Amino acid sequence: MVDDDLGLPLDWKGKPIRCRECQHQAINAMGLCVKGKACIRDRRARRVERFLKGNPDLADQYLDHPYFEVRAGAARYANVFRLPPLLSDPEPEVRAVVTLRLPEDRIRHMIHDEDIDVRIAAASRLQGADLMPALHDDAYMVRITAVRRMPAELLPLVRHDPDPEVRAWVARRIDLRALPDMCFDTDPLVRREVAERLPMDQLRLLVTDSDLRVRFTVAERIAEEELEPLLDDPEAAIRELARERIAQVPHLAHLLESKAVPLRLLETEEANPEHPSKEPSR
Template sequence: MTDDDLAAALDWKGRPIRCRECGHQAINAMGLCAKGKACIRDRRARRVERFLSVNRELADQYLDHPYFEVRAGAARYASVFRLAPLLDDPEGEVRAMATLRLPTDRIRHMIHDEETDVRIAAASRLTGRDLLPAIEDQAYMVRLTAVRRMPAELLPLVRHDPDPEVRAWVARRIDLRALPDMCFDPDPLVRRLVAERLPLDQLRLLIADSDFRVRFTVAERIAEEELVALLDDPEAAIRDLARERIAQVPQLAHHLEPAPAILRLLESDPSDPKEPQ
């Protein structure tokens, strides 16, 4: 049982709810609503949602209700042909729900809405160049939602986004031909994602990366003959991985042999009295 289930049954104006004053006594008798559980008059959004989820045919009549939680809940289940006016609703939650359900050709302008949640909803529905306004949005969640959906050919426009989470999604989806430019991203976790996708012949771009997680990813993927440079890596785990992979290639085994000691004969100094004459 949640706090929502324990809360008092009050309407959106804070007044106690009395079932005898409601016009839905017939469905109440059928067990399709219950005070404090599933009630269209309750001020708690979850209870309104429960009512509408089992009485969807009633949603249309609540699209102009004075309480925004009721309008938002009704917009989830109402006929899509009744939703267009809700794009101008004064409450962002209601506009967002209408944006999520209406055809995309009706919601292009919602990507410029003043409310972040509405712009996120629009970004989750729009495609192609309709998403371009979102890549400069001040809210990173709008940009992130757009980056997850936009065509790969548009992603180079976002590879320098100020938020590393957005750039991480760019690194996951960008065309491989544009990926090398992200080897110099300031965030090591973004660079590690780059290392996971970069073509093998380009991994040397990251072999001397400042972050050991990036170098470890390189050591896992790079061709064995390129691993020699990592035998002297500052991190033991990377050195061990490089040695392990090189050892599996007989032609490269000589790189693992210890360097022979070099002996030098020191010339004696004739002026040294300790030296035999």
């Protein structure tokens, strides 16, 4: 349910909204604003947003409004040349909106803002060397945002980040020549990302990985000629996948025959009453 159906139309001070007291009676008469739906005086951000979206030419006059939701909404539609002063707005939501709109050369310093959301906004806009401060940010989401945008050649700097989610993004984007070093990451989900991208001739590095998800990914991608060790994997699903893939390559049939012999001998013994199984010693 959208907020149109919830809450009385109150202004940012909690007082009832009266259209007759508003300076926009003319556009109200034209249906360009509706109390409780699209109203610049409403305390609900969504209703303010609808007003400004329908009347963007009025945004400039609300950049200094005392209610931060109005300033933030106005910053989305106002003339970009009017926005620089709002980089020092006391409300982080306003600073974040402005950071997303101004040119990069005007927002470099915002990567050091005290608010996480503002720094994320800056990291989503900046490029190259301007992202370097974000690599050491205390907030992992700032670091992730930077890792998703920075040049691949800089990613080795972050492959030992303390957060596995950051390292997982590094594994998704880092140059393949640097990827093998991440095979030894302490987090299995990071190693699985490595297994998804590692060149086939290097997947043997993960054949004996301690995590079944990593080994399963290896079993899906590794060359059939390299699958033999996985026929003895502790996990049945991995052994079966290895058998299925090897079975599709005729010249590798001998690998399956050698693994199948003990099973056939066991079945023969159980079916032959002349060779009963030995009783356990007492």
